[in-house]
Amino acid sequence: MDLKKLAAALIPDKDLLPPESYEEIYPERARAPKAEVTRLAPSPTGFIHLGNLYSALADERSAHTTGGIFYLRIEDTDEKRRVDGAVESVIRSLDYFGINFDEGAEIDSPLNKYGPYYQRRRAEIYRAFAKRLIERDLAYPCFCTEEELNAVREEQTAGKKTTGYYGSYAKCRSLSEERIYANLAAGKPYVIRLKSQGSADNKIIFRDEIKGEVTVTENDQDVVILKSDGIPTYHFAHAIDDHFMRTTLVIRGEEWLSSLPVHLELHKALGFRPPRYAHTSSLMKMDGGTKRKLSKRKDPELSLDYYRKAGYFPLAVVKYLMTILNSGFEEWSLKNPEADYRDFPFKVSKMGKSGALFDLDKLNDVSKTEISKLSAEQCYDFLKGWTDEFGTEADRQHFQDKTYIIDVLSLIMGIGGKKRRKDIERAEQGVRLIDYFFDDTFAPEYNYRFGKDTVNAVLKSFAEKYDPSDDNGAWFAKVKAIAPEVGFAAEMSEYKTAPEKFGGNVSDVAEILRIAVTGKPDSPDLCTIMRILGKRRVLKRLSDAEIL
RNA sequence: GGCCCUGUGGUCAAGCGGUUAAGACGGAGCCCUCUCAAGGCUCAAUCCCGGGUUCGAUUCCCGGCAGGGUCACCA
Numbered sequence: 001m002d003l004k005k006l007a008a009a010l011i012p013d014k015d016l017l018p019p020e021s022y023e024e025i026y027p028e029r030a031r032a033p034k035a036e037v038t039r040l041a042p043s044p045t046g047f048i049h050l051g052n053l054y055s056a057l058a059d060e061r062s063a064h065t066t067g068g069i070f071y072l073r074i075e076d077t078d079e080k081r082r083v084d085g086a087v088e089s090v091i092r093s094l095d096y097f098g099i100n101f102d103e104g105a106e107i108d109s110p111l112n113k114y115g116p117y118y119q120r121r122r123a124e125i126y127r128a129f130a131k132r133l134i135e136r137d138l139a140y141p142c143f144c145t146e147e148e149l150n151a152v153r154e155e156q157t158a159g160k161k162t163t164g165y166y167g168s169y170a171k172c173r174s175l176s177e178e179r180i181y182a183n184l185a186a187g188k189p190y191v192i193r194l195k196s197q198g199s200a201d202n203k204i205i206f207r208d209e210i211k212g213e214v215t216v217t218e219n220d221q222d223v224v225i226l227k228s229d230g231i232p233t234y235h236f237a238h239a240i241d242d243h244f245m246r247t248t249l250v251i252r253g254e255e256w257l258s259s260l261p262v263h264l265e266l267h268k269a270l271g272f273r274p275p276r277y278a279h280t281s282s283l284m285k286m287d288g289g290t291k292r293k294l295s296k297r298k299d300p301e302l303s304l305d306y307y308r309k310a311g312y313f314p315l316a317v318v319k320y321l322m323t324i325l326n327s328g329f330e331e332w333s334l335k336n337p338e339a340d341y342r343d344f345p346f347k348v349s350k351m352g353k354s355g356a357l358f359d360l361d362k363l364n365d366v367s368k369t370e371i372s373k374l375s376a377e378q379c380y381d382f383l384k385g386w387t388d389e390f391g392t393e394a395d396r397q398h399f400q401d402k403t404y405i406i407d408v409l410s411l412i413m414g415i416g417g418k419k420r421r422k423d424i425e426r427a428e429q430g431v432r433l434i435d436y437f438f439d440d441t442f443a444p445e446y447n448y449r450f451g452k453d454t455v456n457a458v459l460k461s462f463a464e465k466y467d468p469s470d471d472n473g474a475w476f477a478k479v480k481a482i483a484p485e486v487g488f489a490a491e492m493s494e495y496k497t498a499p500e501k502f503g504g505n506v507s508d509v510a511e512i513l514r515i516a517v518t519g520k521p522d523s524p525d526l527c528t529i530m531r532i533l534g535k536r537r538v539l540k541r542l543s544d545a546e547i548l
Numbered sequence: 549g550g551c552c553c554u555g556u557g558g559u560c561a562a563g564c565g566g567u568u569a570a571g572a573c574g575g576a577g578c579c580c581u582c583u584c585a586a587g588g589c590u591c592a593a594u595c596c597c598g599g600g601u602u603c604g605a606u607u608c609c610c611g612g613c614a615g616g617g618u619c620a621c622c623a
Contacts, residue, residue, distance in 0.1 A: 043623050227621040234623050258618040354554045362573050419586050510582035522584035
């Protein structure tokens with residue numbers, strides 16, 4: 001059979017470049033020996049999720065800790081799945097979490113010399129190589145219909161055979177020249193398949209950057225490389241793109257491990273040296289009694305929007321992911337609390353081999369400590385950013401008064417002091433925590449644990465003694481002084497030795513005042529709260545709180 | 549079902565033939581304290597099972613079992 005003629009008939013494109021020329025068009029990158037070139041290669045199917053972020057972070061860190069390049073390639077070979085605006089959304093979402101590309105689709109960079117970065121725009125490259133494969137008898141046309149393929153699969157399943165297009169099941173592999181041209185003349189649609197040279201009897205020992213030595217079966221499947229619309233499949237596009245974009249390290253989910261033999265054979269057929277691969281274990285979730293991969297449909301916590309809405313600090317999400325990515329990160333963070341996470345010596349080889357369960361408690365903990373490190377200004381910006389988008393009208397109103405909010409936050413969060421409040425995981429909690437500092441959202445619940453006479457006596461007595469210029473010591477001395485007036489112990493030690501002799505103690509006096517002023521039995525330092533609220537408001541709240 | 553990956557406390561996990569089997573989150577308790585928060589201290593809790601190899605296996609080998617993944621003209 002005249003393969004050159006066949007190739008020309010199958011891929012009649014006029015001005016395809018000779019495949020070899022691409023080696024010069026996309027030369028090896030000048031880079032330091034250890035610098036990694038990595039990529040994120042999403043299909044533009046819509047919104048990016050936590051799994052993507054996780055993977056992107058591994059890519060980005062691998063590139064940037066080695067002085068390499070991290071680029072964005074769009075795998076848009078499946079027209080049906082395309083969603084408008086998806087690319088911008090990927091870039092924006094990642095940017096929100098502080099992850100940026102050096103190069104690639106929609107990235108404004110002088111480094112963009114390996115594009116186009118959309119696979120649909122690289123059609124001629126794939127077709128040039130497919131043509132070359134046909135000429136070399138490493139690929140052939142297949143006219144099988146979906147029905148025929150399904151029938152074969154059913155037969156294979158029934159006979160407990162390996163499913164797929166291989167060996168004697170690969171009918172079109174041995175089509176006669178006449179038959180091929182007749183089909184072509186009849187206008188039958190066709191795909192181009194790889195003519196596999198492998199055998200399922202052979203094992204390949206492969207070194208994965210995460211899993212270590214992996215034993216896989218050699219590929220013997222005549223996989224489709226060009227679909228009937230002339231667009232490549234993922235497998236084919238991956239081999240060509242990662243070669244010519246000079247990717248050194250392909251980091252992808254472990255669901256790809258099973259198609260690794262295909263990729264290895266494709267690289268061989270194409271005459272490329274394969275990149276190094278790192279197959280990451282996936283994020284899992286506990287469902288019922290068993291673990292399962294986090295799912296886009298079922299699990300809202302997979303969506304990145306979920307974290308934005310809930311008001312997690314973006315850096316916290318990233319750091320949480322870092323703790324899963326490299327377990328040494330957590331210990332390192334503890335030793336270097338002020339350090340930028342980017343200074344951590346990230347290594348793909350240190351990534352866990354087994355799928356980690358997504359742990360909300362841990363995320364909450366990381367988020368708490370990140371928020372507790374914010375300056376008053378940063379805290380204000382963070383909370384304001386959240387209220388602008390997700391808060392109530394009242395919240396937005398409150399955040400107009402920046403100086404007042406900053407005073408409140410400094411107190412509530414303990415900013416500047418030695419004791420930082422460290423229980424705010426999400427912006428929303430922080431915003432709700434300061435409601436009582438505003439008259440319109442002050443919603444007291446007067447749940448006193450003492451009777452009317454005691455409560456009113458405490459309230460009245462304090463109102464008489466109250467002087468806004470008192471410092472903490474003077475303020476507390478006054479609170480103490482009220483205790484004996486209502487039969488409470490002024491000293492805790494005194495109370496502890498004989499609790500039955502008193503109706504209560506100083507902390508109970510403080511509790512009554514606290515409920516009156518903040519509307520709740522718990523709050524930060526009451527003295528400071530009163531100072532921020534101001535005399536007029538304090539006195540009003542004290543009298544409003546009396547039991548009638 | 550075939551093939552592949554994984555298997556240390558509830559969770560994330562160090563560990564690479566000899567350890568009292570780290571640490572973190574979560575849980576329980578105590579202390580401190582005007583309450584909350586924070587902080588300090590203490591406690592409970594782990595090597596999937598069975599065979600080997602070895603003086604000695606969590607660690608190496610084999611076999612089970614369990615969980616996950618994958619078997620498309622989707623990526």
